[in-house]
Amino acid sequence: DRAAALAQAAEHCVTADGVRIEAFANLGSVEDAVVAMANGAEGSGLLRTEFLFLERDTAPDAAEQAALYGNIAATLEGRPLIVRLLDVGGDKPASYLPIAPEENPALGLRGIRVALAMPDILEAQLRGILSVQPVGQCRIMVPMVASVDEITAVRAVVDRLRVEMDITERVEVGIMVETPAAAVTSATLAAHADFLSIGTNDLTQYALAMDRGNPAVAGGVDGLHPAVLQLIAHTTDGAKRHGRWVGVCGGLASDRLAVPLLIGLGITELSASPRFVPELKALVRRLDTAACHRLALRALAASSPREVRAMAREFCQELA
Ligand code: PEP
Numbered sequence: 001d002r003a004a005a006l007a008q009a010a011e012h013c014v015t016a017d018g019v020r021i022e023a024f025a026n027l028g029s030v031e032d033a034v035v036a037m038a039n040g041a042e043g044s045g046l047l048r049t050e051f052l053f054l055e056r057d058t059a060p061d062a063a064e065q066a067a068l069y070g071n072i073a074a075t076l077e078g079r080p081l082i083v084r085l086l087d088v089g090g091d092k093p094a095s096y097l098p099i100a101p102e103e104n105p106a107l108g109l110r111g112i113r114v115a116l117a118m119p120d121i122l123e124a125q126l127r128g129i130l131s132v133q134p135v136g137q138c139r140i141m142v143p144m145v146a147s148v149d150e151i152t153a154v155r156a157v158v159d160r161l162r163v164e165m166d167i168t169e170r171v172e173v174g175i176m177v178e179t180p181a182a183a184v185t186s187a188t189l190a191a192h193a194d195f196l197s198i199g200t201n202d203l204t205q206y207a208l209a210m211d212r213g214n215p216a217v218a219g220g221v222d223g224l225h226p227a228v229l230q231l232i233a234h235t236t237d238g239a240k241r242h243g244r245w246v247g248v249c250g251g252l253a254s255d256r257l258a259v260p261l262l263i264g265l266g267i268t269e270l271s272a273s274p275r276f277v278p279e280l281k282a283l284v285r286r287l288d289t290a291a292c293h294r295l296a297l298r299a300l301a302a303s304s305p306r307e308v309r310a311m312a313r314e315f316c317q318e319l320a
Pocket residue numbers: 046048087178198199200201202203249250251
């Protein structure tokens with residue numbers, strides 16, 4: 001019932017040895033936010049805003065976006081809401097976005113590249129986000145970052161709008177780590193980003209050069225491939241140098257075998273499917289971070305995702 005759900009929500013998620021891990025939920029609608037709250041989510045680490053832009057003839061204006069983000073923020077009752085900037089590309093066409101058909105949409109105009117090519121779309125979205133009260137509950141997250149220039153370009157627009165809108169509060173701007181370039185240069189990017197959140201779905205696709213939607217290679221697309229784990233380890237190392245936190249908002253955050261490994265690699269925020277949050281919190285509370293770290297070191301040296309999964313399964317079976 002609602003009282004029990006709220007009591008669970010109020011309880012922060014901490015490992016057995018006392019390390020705080022934020023248990024967040026991924027959202028794509030107001031309905032998802034209701035489900036996330038009922039399941040004890042401590043906030044949202046990823047609001048996919050594409051749902052507002054697809055299947056319509058014109059782009060939503062700032063007021064329409066403000067109303068929707070405000071509704072979701074209110075549903076979360078003050079908890080953090082990380083709003084990802086529009087992440088459409090050649091594979092998710094919107095008639096009013098003049099993106100020419102591409103031979104290779106995964107490597108084309110997508111994510112932040114679209115927004116920077118269409119400044120009106122970016123500005124309307126940022127105005128919508130900045131209009132939500134209280135300012136600061138919404139944080140901004142930039143998708144598909146490959147270089148520092150993309151962060152500084154977004155930050156420049158945010159700062160201009162803050163002046164225009166008389167906003168004195170600082171607004172956090174973080175990035176998604178979804179390209180191997182971002183993982184490899186995380187120390188450089190972390191100097192300019194308030195936080196980093198790893199999109200393991202795309203990071204796996206790009207690291208392994210395997211289309212995440214192609215059934216012919218589906219068996220090989222596993223985020224627990226040691227190559228992906230190396231990129232995650234590199235990301236947390238780089239971010240630490242600038243004191244930034246690193247989360248995961250891709251599918252690995254909802255994978256029970258991946259959770260101990262991610263925590264062992266220094267991840268402190270997990271944004272999962274709303275319905276996975278109760279299990280996620282229960283699991284985190286049984287974990288010891290030093291044991292997770294030892295498991296992660298073994299996984300980094302493993303030779304296949306299968307071997308990593310076997311290690312993780314054994315680790316989970318031995319949990320108290
Ligand atoms: C990801 O790539 O892991 C991610 C969270 O973004 P999406 O799945 O929306 O591409």
